[in-house]
Amino acid sequence: xxxxxxxxxxxxxxxxxxxxxxxxxxxxxxxxxxxxxxxxxxxxxxxxxxxxxxxxxxxxxxxxxxxxxxxxxxxxxxxxxxxxxxxxxxxxxxxxxxxxxxxxxxxxxxxxxxxxxxxxxxxxxxxxxxxxxxxxxxxxxxxxxxxxxxxxxxxxxxxxxxxxxxxxxxxxxxxxxxxxxxxxxxxxxxxxxxxxxxxxxxxxxxxxxxxxxxxxxxxxxxxxxxxxxxxxxxxxxxxxxxxxxxxxxxxxxxxxxxxxxxxxxxxxxxxxxxxxxxxxxxxxxxxxxxxxxxxxxxxxxxxxxxxxxxxxxxxxxxxxxxxxxxxxxxxxxxxxxxxxxxxxxxxxxxxxxxxxxxxxxxxxxxxxxxx
Amino acid sequence: xxxxxxxxxxxxxxxxxxxxxxxxxxxxxxxxxxxxxxxxxxxxxxxxxxxxxxxxxxxxxxxxxxxxxxxxxxxxxxxxxxxxxxxxxxxxxxxxxxxxxxxxxxxxxxxxxxxxxxxxxxxxxxxxxxxxxxxxxxxxxxxxxxxxxxxxxxxxxxxxxxxxxxxxxxxxxxxxxxxxxxxxxxxxxxxxxxxxxxxxxxxxxxxxxxxxxxxxxxxxxxxxxxxxxxxxxxxxxxxxxxxxxxxxxxxxxxxxxxxxxxxxxxxxxxxxxxxxxxxxxxxxxxxxxxxxxxxxxxxxxxxxxxxxxxxxxxxxxxxxxxxxxxxxxxxxxxxxxxxxxxxxxxxxxxxxxxxxxxxxxxxxxxxxxxxxxxxxxxxxxxxxxxxxxxxxxxxxxxxxxxxxxxxxxxxxxxxxxxxxxxxxxxxxxxxxxxxxxxxxxxxxxxxxxxxxxxxxxxxxxxxxxxxxxxxxxxxxxxxxxxxxxxxxxxxxxxxxxxxxxxxxxxxxxxxxxxxxxxxxxxxxxxxxxxxxxxxxxxxxxxxxxxxxxxxxxxxxxxxxxxxxxxxxxxxxxxxxxxxxxxxxxxxxxxxxx
Numbered sequence: 001x002x003x004x005x006x007x008x009x010x011x012x013x014x015x016x017x018x019x020x021x022x023x024x025x026x027x028x029x030x031x032x033x034x035x036x037x038x039x040x041x042x043x044x045x046x047x048x049x050x051x052x053x054x055x056x057x058x059x060x061x062x063x064x065x066x067x068x069x070x071x072x073x074x075x076x077x078x079x080x081x082x083x084x085x086x087x088x089x090x091x092x093x094x095x096x097x098x099x100x101x102x103x104x105x106x107x108x109x110x111x112x113x114x115x116x117x118x119x120x121x122x123x124x125x126x127x128x129x130x131x132x133x134x135x136x137x138x139x140x141x142x143x144x145x146x147x148x149x150x151x152x153x154x155x156x157x158x159x160x161x162x163x164x165x166x167x168x169x170x171x172x173x174x175x176x177x178x179x180x181x182x183x184x185x186x187x188x189x190x191x192x193x194x195x196x197x198x199x200x201x202x203x204x205x206x207x208x209x210x211x212x213x214x215x216x217x218x219x220x221x222x223x224x225x226x227x228x229x230x231x232x233x234x235x236x237x238x239x240x241x242x243x244x245x246x247x248x249x250x251x252x253x254x255x256x257x258x259x260x261x262x263x264x265x266x267x268x269x270x271x272x273x274x275x276x277x278x279x280x281x282x283x284x285x286x287x288x289x290x291x292x293x294x295x296x297x298x299x300x301x302x303x304x305x306x307x308x309x310x311x312x313x314x315x316x317x318x319x320x321x322x323x324x325x326x327x328x329x330x331x332x333x334x335x336x337x338x339x340x341x342x343x344x345x346x347x348x349x350x351x352x353x354x355x356x357x358x359x360x361x362x363x364x365x366x367x368x369x370x371x
Numbered sequence: 372x373x374x375x376x377x378x379x380x381x382x383x384x385x386x387x388x389x390x391x392x393x394x395x396x397x398x399x400x401x402x403x404x405x406x407x408x409x410x411x412x413x414x415x416x417x418x419x420x421x422x423x424x425x426x427x428x429x430x431x432x433x434x435x436x437x438x439x440x441x442x443x444x445x446x447x448x449x450x451x452x453x454x455x456x457x458x459x460x461x462x463x464x465x466x467x468x469x470x471x472x473x474x475x476x477x478x479x480x481x482x483x484x485x486x487x488x489x490x491x492x493x494x495x496x497x498x499x500x501x502x503x504x505x506x507x508x509x510x511x512x513x514x515x516x517x518x519x520x521x522x523x524x525x526x527x528x529x530x531x532x533x534x535x536x537x538x539x540x541x542x543x544x545x546x547x548x549x550x551x552x553x554x555x556x557x558x559x560x561x562x563x564x565x566x567x568x569x570x571x572x573x574x575x576x577x578x579x580x581x582x583x584x585x586x587x588x589x590x591x592x593x594x595x596x597x598x599x600x601x602x603x604x605x606x607x608x609x610x611x612x613x614x615x616x617x618x619x620x621x622x623x624x625x626x627x628x629x630x631x632x633x634x635x636x637x638x639x640x641x642x643x644x645x646x647x648x649x650x651x652x653x654x655x656x657x658x659x660x661x662x663x664x665x666x667x668x669x670x671x672x673x674x675x676x677x678x679x680x681x682x683x684x685x686x687x688x689x690x691x692x693x694x695x696x697x698x699x700x701x702x703x704x705x706x707x708x709x710x711x712x713x714x715x716x717x718x719x720x721x722x723x724x725x726x727x728x729x730x731x732x733x734x735x736x737x738x739x740x741x742x743x744x745x746x747x748x749x750x751x752x753x754x755x756x757x758x759x760x761x762x763x764x765x766x767x768x769x770x771x772x773x774x775x776x777x778x779x780x781x782x783x784x785x786x787x788x789x790x791x792x793x794x795x796x797x798x799x800x801x802x803x804x805x806x807x808x809x810x811x812x813x814x815x816x817x818x819x820x821x822x823x824x825x826x827x828x829x830x831x832x833x834x835x836x837x838x839x840x841x842x843x844x845x846x847x848x849x850x851x852x853x854x855x856x857x858x859x860x861x862x863x864x865x866x867x868x869x870x871x872x873x874x875x876x877x878x879x880x881x882x883x884x885x886x887x888x889x890x891x892x893x894x895x896x897x898x899x900x901x902x903x904x905x906x907x908x909x910x911x912x913x914x915x916x917x918x919x920x921x922x923x924x925x926x927x928x929x930x931x932x933x934x935x936x937x938x939x940x941x942x943x944x945x946x947x948x949x950x951x952x953x954x955x956x957x958x959x960x961x962x963x964x
Contacts, residue, residue: 018672043670044824046865057864063670085861089830122854123830125837148823167665167823170648172833174823 004070019050019061019072028074031083033108033197034149035062038251039158042150047083050074058082084116092123093172095144103199105212109147128173138188138204138260143175146200152176152192159253160191190259194243194252205260209240221258224342228258239265274316275308328360337364377417377460380434382491384423384577385609390430391448396420398452422578424491425732426478429471435459445471474750478729481748483710483736485718486694490578495613498620501581507626509700510588514632519549522593529704530716535561535689536764536793537869538715538782547676548594548684556596557685558587560693562603562610563645563652566765567816569796571720572690574732576603576610579694580617584640586693589700590686591638599640602657604647615642649820653868654687656822667822668868691720711737712781725799728753742776745799756801764793766813767873769880770806789880791873805902806885807892811839813877828871831862835878843903847893856882904948907963913938915960922952922961
């Protein structure tokens with residue numbers, strides 16, 4: 001353990017901690033854009049500079065390990081001036097179109113500009129401009145708004161293991177791109193969207209659907225047994241965005257399905273009550289008329305609503321129980337098999353296999369991801 | 372004649388090759404065989420290609436050593452070879468008009484050759500030549516007689532400091548790596564030599580590659596490494612070729628590989644041709660490159676000597692630093708320390724370029740004054756002009772005016788003057804240089820070479836460049852000098868790596884020493900050195916003009932009007948300030964201001 005002093009407050013932390021870690025333990029927030037405790041140290045934004053006694057230069061809090069007896073000042077007029085100048089530099093190469101930006105109101109850069117009161121910019125100059133080129137339905141990339149914090153690059157490599165993007169070019173024209181600047185073609189987990197501090201990476205599905213005044217509904221993802229915690233941003237009883245909070249079992253991480261595949265919730269095609277088939281499958285036949293001359297080839301058509309009857313849950317379960325019993329009695333339990341789903345929880349899957357083995361009496365039980 | 376010995380040494384560095392060195396060498400070889408010289412002299416006519424000897428402005432340099440008597444010729448072309456052969460070699464009368472003169476003597480007499488002592492003396496592609504000059508004796512000693520602690524102690528006593536620019540004491544660095552326990556350690560030679568205009572490392576790698584390998588062997592022994600990389604800029608084609616050959620020869624002779632000198636220790640050295648961007652020479656970025664990642668510096672949470680390549684203790688030393696090591700080991704730490712100042716021992720190689728008479732590679736003992744280097748070795752300013760400033764340390768170094776010329780060259784004094792040692796670039800400017808334009812030139816390089824990681828460097832340097840561009844175009848604002856100073860200091864203070872910390876140097880140093888020049892550009896919209904085109908105006912002096920019409924003929928913009936034999940006029944709206952009229956006018960009738 002190492003003891004140090006930050007802004008007059010004494011504390012002891014492990015020697016592997018950075019000044020940033022120690023400060024956060026004291027509840028002191030050091031401004032930053034590129035720091036993310038889940039990812040490796042980057043040290044690029046140069047906003048977390050702090051003064052350490054005995055050091056002529058200010059040090060980056062996110063990239064300096066604590067040392068015994070360190071005297072740290074996290075905010076002085078000098079430091080605030082340095083930070084403010086860096087924010088000013090970032091803004092001089094930024095479209096500043098907060099009026100239209102998807103992230104307005106929830107943007108770290110906007111917040112910093114507000115905090116430092118930057119209206120005039122002494123460093124007006126060349127600004128990066130790029131053509132939009134994304135054809136994917138999920139991630140919208142406006143690289144002009146990128147502050148080069150590298151969080152997207154790091155989360156893609158270190159957490160997701162996809163390595164779909166990296167830095168390219170040099171100088172002011174440094175840009176985060178997929179290989180050879182091709183269109184983004186990855187697994188679209190959207191982790192990069194989740195960590196982007198500005199409006200550079202946003203979800204296409206929630207563009208222009210509103211930026212504030214959402215009702216937040218915490219729920220659990222229904223896609224798989226992992227049970228990731230989701231937070232739905234709801235407006236007028238419609239989901240407009242999905243994200244996850246940091247203090248959840250999934251630590252704020254989501255996959256493509258959890259993050260983007262929520263449209264089914266409001267789909268008019270969605271089944272909301274059980275259906276029992278009334279028209280047997282053998283009747284679902286269409287004459288294929290494309291073959292000229294001779295009798296048409298017979299093909300099966302897709303199910304239609306008139307082939308089914310809407311019933312209550314009780315009625316449906318009774319029907320299932322009746323059919324299973326009938327098959328078991330006529331052909332024996334091995335004529336029945338159970339296939340379970342990865343969308344169910346462990347407990348549900350356990351119960352299902354128990355039901356098939358103990359109640360029905362057969363070992364014909366499997367799971368889409370195998371038991 | 373049979374008892375006489377003849378050796379012809381032809382300079383074969385990159386500079387010399389582009390001046391026709393290979394053809395000169397070929398000419399000597401051809402003539403040698405056609406004259407049947409093999410029988411005429413003891414051991415025949417031995418032509419050798421040797422490394423660069425520094426005096427690149429007089430290439431191709433040729434040494435003709437007839438029976439131990441060395442005559443150096445300068446500026447030799449292939450068609451001059453037959454006469455040298457006929458008169459000097461056959462008849463014994465040197466061709467006096469081509470023999471290197473006083474400048475050559477002056478250029479070399481002021482220098483102290485330590486690192487470059489074998490460059491230009493031995494054939495860099497022959498291991499035997501290096502061994503004959505005492506090579507690999509010290510590494511043998513290091514592996515068989517000395518303990519690692521004794522080696523490190525020697526390097527510490529020699530006061531050898533990193534020649535890459537920052538000047539970190541090499542012995543201390545080695546000690547950190549020695550003391551860190553690890554299953555694997557690395558030694559890396561940094562031969563990226565990022566600074567445009569610096570070619571010291573290149574010269575050593577091309578002219579004496581074995582000394583670098585030997586330095587790495589000794590370093591590996593001292594810290595306990597068994598793997599080394601020579602990280603060399605891929606565009607240094609000749610250096611890559613010669614280092615590769617040198618490594619092959621070492622493996623063939625068992626100098627590298629398993630069980631070195633029967634000591635039971637292994638060392639494997641690989642060549643790593645580097646992508647060669649400016650930032651690739653920064654130590655942490657270099658490690659990322661070898662790890663297969665993008666060259667971006669990372670914050671130094673640990674010393675690279677303790678946690679470097681793949682998180683293992685790694686020594687990254689500059690090629691020049693490593694080439695010094697065998698010399699320190701053979702001639703003694705005290706001798707080396709005695710060459711320099713109290714704080715830094717030995718010599719430093721500078722690439723002397725710009726407006727001096729003698730350009731080339733000079734090796735001087737640390738502590739020599741800039742005046743001695745520029746006026747004695749460099750022969751002063753060319754074309755009889757006067758000295759204005761000297762820029763040290765590549766595009767991230769600062770410019771020093773006349774008043775600092777008597778300061779001695781070492782790490783501390785240069786820092787006080789507002790510049791850095793860097794990798795030893797030394798560019799001399801004369802009175803015709805505009806300091807604003809010069810700093811703009813350097814920032815144009817650095818703003819494009821920033822890796823883009825940290826905010827102050829990526830955007831700040833670009834903004835400084837834009838402000839300078841504005842000033843040189845007559846659009847400067849009154850507060851621009853203060854803004855440049857503030858932004859420059861800000862970038863220097865807050866940048867992540869050494870590149871950003873030094874990149875504002877050209878601007879900050881020129882503002883410090885030549886503030887008036889900036890003010891004139893901004894307030895009077897004039898360029899005193901007549902360099903910044905947008906601030907110039909060309910006019911015709913009516914009294915001098917004879918109306919010959921030459922200027923009118925050459926003007927590409929048809930901006931000059933006038934009737935024949937009557938004074939002409941220049942239309943300011945059309946003039947593109949190309950300067951063609953000045954060159955064409957024989958009567959000095961064109962005036963610029």
